[in-house]
Amino acid sequence: MTGNGYAHPESLVDTEWLARHLDDGTVRVVEVDEDTGAYERGHIPGAVGWNWTTELHSRVGRDYADREGVQHLLRAAGVEDDSTVVLYGGNNNWFAAYAFWLLRLRGFGPVKLLDGGRKKWELEGRELTREVMDYQHSGYRLAGPEHPELRALRDEVLAKAEVFAKPGADAVLVDVRSPAEFRGELIAPAHLPQEQAQVPGHIPGAVNVPWSQAANDDGSFRSAAELRELYGGRAVGAEREVIAYCRIGERSAHTWFALSELLGYPHVKNYDGSWTEYGSLVRAPVTLGA
Template sequence: MRRVGRVGTLLVALLLAAGAASASAAVSDKVVSTQWLAEHLDDPNVRIIEVSVNPGVYERGHIPGAVNYVWHTDLVEPYVRDIVSPERFEALARAAGINNDTTVVFYGDNSNWFAAWGAWVFNYYGVKDVRLLDGGRAKWEAEGRELTVRQPSHPPGNFTIEKTNPHLRVFLSDVLEVVTTGADVDILDIRSPAEYEGRIFAPEGVQELSIRAGHIPGAVNVPWNLAVNEDGTFKSVEELRELYASVGIDGSRPIIVYCRIGERSSHSWFVLSQILGYEVAQYDGSWTEWGNAVGVPITNLAGTVWGAR
């Protein structure tokens, strides 16, 4: 009886220790915990960047020292549908005080969607150490951690693009080639099942920008949010492996991810490439391009016919 009690105590202690470890340790070295970030606020080699969707979120209180990037102007080109140009990217990074050896930590609202977009763009331009705050802004806030409205001032950095990583990005023609030749590539649609099946053109409240509804032929569907726990933190590596393996994605073949405009798929791109270490490219043209392109096949499981009401 006493023995059982002791074993029980030991088990409880082990469980507690495991729980504590999972609470503080991050799922990958590309993911930092809120605790880690709190301890590195004054680290001159760590630069924190907030990319939030809603205006005024950063301004009304951000993590001390964090720099604000506006996704729809800073991280894209305004007059070409494209990610930010190399010249503007260098200027942007330098203004934030980023050097080639700076650790850049992204976080944002809306489950880190656009923070992940920022991380993808930074990886594309070859920034070496790019990480994401586990649980994003919501977790930092929920833990009652420090926020400030003061603007950061960092000495300008000297970041220079050494090499871009074009393999992180694919275009319509690349995806079309995969679809038509049946190349050994997994295509992952990370939108909601209703969008994937073609029952709807866009999520509730979002502009319907495409002429066709459905998905890229051959694509499998794992909604982005299945990769995170209720508090927005990433699931464990084992859980994530299982999740994607359940639709046949195990990293043995290159992967293409897409969504509607490329923001939610940045999140899944991050999970698959930065946490699981798979070879993943993002098709940021996504459904707003594919569903509008002429002569491109789609799969529509719902039988939605465009134009008929």
């Protein structure tokens, strides 16, 4: 396990722990990558792959898989009542954190992130395989309640937009995109097409703390002390309500994890509609520049 002063260290496992537990029948490893073909080119032994574009989202409309859909994924991975799911992915776990947030949203509790994800596993020269696991489907049933308090929706963000912009407000909006996206010079990360939202910029009053600043060079999370300094330096403290957003909610899920799971902030939400939704709203307030 990993520590580093985190509020909930049980939400992470390190590469050494996972290497020792690959043959543990109660552990199910799941890879979720931005590059949906990465799993087929090589993955951690025993892992199954979830395609975020087709399996984590509903087939019609812009929303996530519902409880039944998430339950189906867990059953197909062979998850039982005594199972622990360990998620990992590339690019500092951004889409793995997205899946972690979704599982928690839908009421699944025994889930952890592999600290450093695929990047750290590969840097350490650990084994990858192309063998695709086909676990026997289980009869697992989601028993816990959903947690809508982890999610911010459009109407809430619009209603609080004026609050965010006021000095000393008890709520803060964290834009975790790159500075160029925040300033309105880009609408999406530089390596992606730039057509997702209608206008550039950011929500008025938002502070810009790029999600990647929460990670070390090997993809693992920075220590709790470093994270507190990072977010505290932008007045993002545990005493405030925090709503994080990015472009589609995956980078902000990584920040949500850092704030809620690692620092223990009690009131953190992920605005998964993010800029692709907000930047296309008619007459919504928008700020350009730093």
